[in-house]
Amino acid sequence: MTGATEDLFTPIHKGLRAMMYDLSERLQSNDFEDLEATRRVVTDLEHDFEIARTAGCMICIFHRHADDEESQIFPAVRGSDAGLVETLIQEHHGLTRQELAITASGHELLGMPDAAQRMSAGIRLNQAMNALLADYVLHMNREERELVPHMSKHFTNEQLAAMRGRIIGGTPPDRVAAILTWMLPALNVTELTDFFGSLRASAPPPVFQALAKLGEARVDANRWRIVKARLAR
Ligand SMILES: [Fe+2]
Ligand SMILES: [Fe+2]
Known part of the structure; x- marks a missing residue:
């Protein structure tokens, strides 16, 4: 029993949930008659194993x-x-x-010349996306409820930090930036203070400054003020 406090799942899951809720909101209010608007939202969610490193593709x-x-x-x-x-x-x-299946449906939908046909396909695409998001949210919940406590019993903070380091080290910088753009505003002030406090202690100053700039741009202004005050203590 190590009682480790590092949590490899919850912060990233908060960012992923924020992305999913945003995507779901865009998709359910999309006008499938409008081919250009449809192309934008379908392109953002599109999944393709060959381009799975593309930062802007949400399903990737x-x-x-x-x-x-x-x-x-x-x-x-x-x-x-x-x-x-x-x-x-x-x-x-x-x-x-x-x-x-959602990727294939999105491609099929974009190839439909008839607006009424796209509207019907859009309803089915929304339903498929809702099912994916519901399953994904439940899956992440299982990881947070079962895996996080299990790992805090069986691994040390050093082992957990090493796993996180390997994941970040193997991720292209543009995808790290895309994930942080969603994750930082999804965290509460305690998590943000911990994140930036350990970053300041461990990362080169230019990295800390770049991410602090991203935090300032993306996090709600009131919450960011509290984080800055806590970091200055
Ligand atoms: Fe996960
Ligand atoms: Fe998972």
């Missing part, structure tokens, strides 16, 4: 998140809870199947 980010867990975190957990890891991997496979 969801998919890569699952890949990172499977390559950098789950192998270490397998020894202490193989059943939980197996369940989570099966859930990842189900999410991937849904992502691929």
Whole structure:
């Protein structure tokens, strides 16, 4: 029992949920008669394994998140809870199947010349996206409720920080920036203060300054003021 406090899941999941809610809101209010507007929202959600590193593709980010867990975190957990890891991997496979089906539907929809046909396909696309988001939110909840406490018992803060370092080190900088753009405004003041406090202690000053600038631009002004005051203590 180590009682580690590092949490590899909750902050990134907060960012992913914020992205998903935004995407869902855009999709459900989209005018599928308007082909250009439809192209923009479908392009943003499109998933393609060949371009899975594209920062702006939201489903790519969801998919890569699952890949990172499977390559950098789950192998270490397998020894202490193989059943939980197996369940989570099966859930990842189900999410991937849904992502691929949504991508195919999006492409098909963009190829429909008839506006009424696009409107009907748009209803089905919304329903498929809602099912994916519901399943993804439940899956992340399981990781937060079961995996986070399990890992805090079985790993040290140093081991958890090393796993996070390997994930960030293997992620292209544009995707790190895209994720932080969503994650920082999704965190509460305590999480933001911890994030920037440890960044200031461990990262080169230009990295800290660049991310502080991103935080200032993206986080609600009142919350950012509190974070700055706490960091100055
Ligand atoms: Fe996962
Ligand atoms: Fe996750």
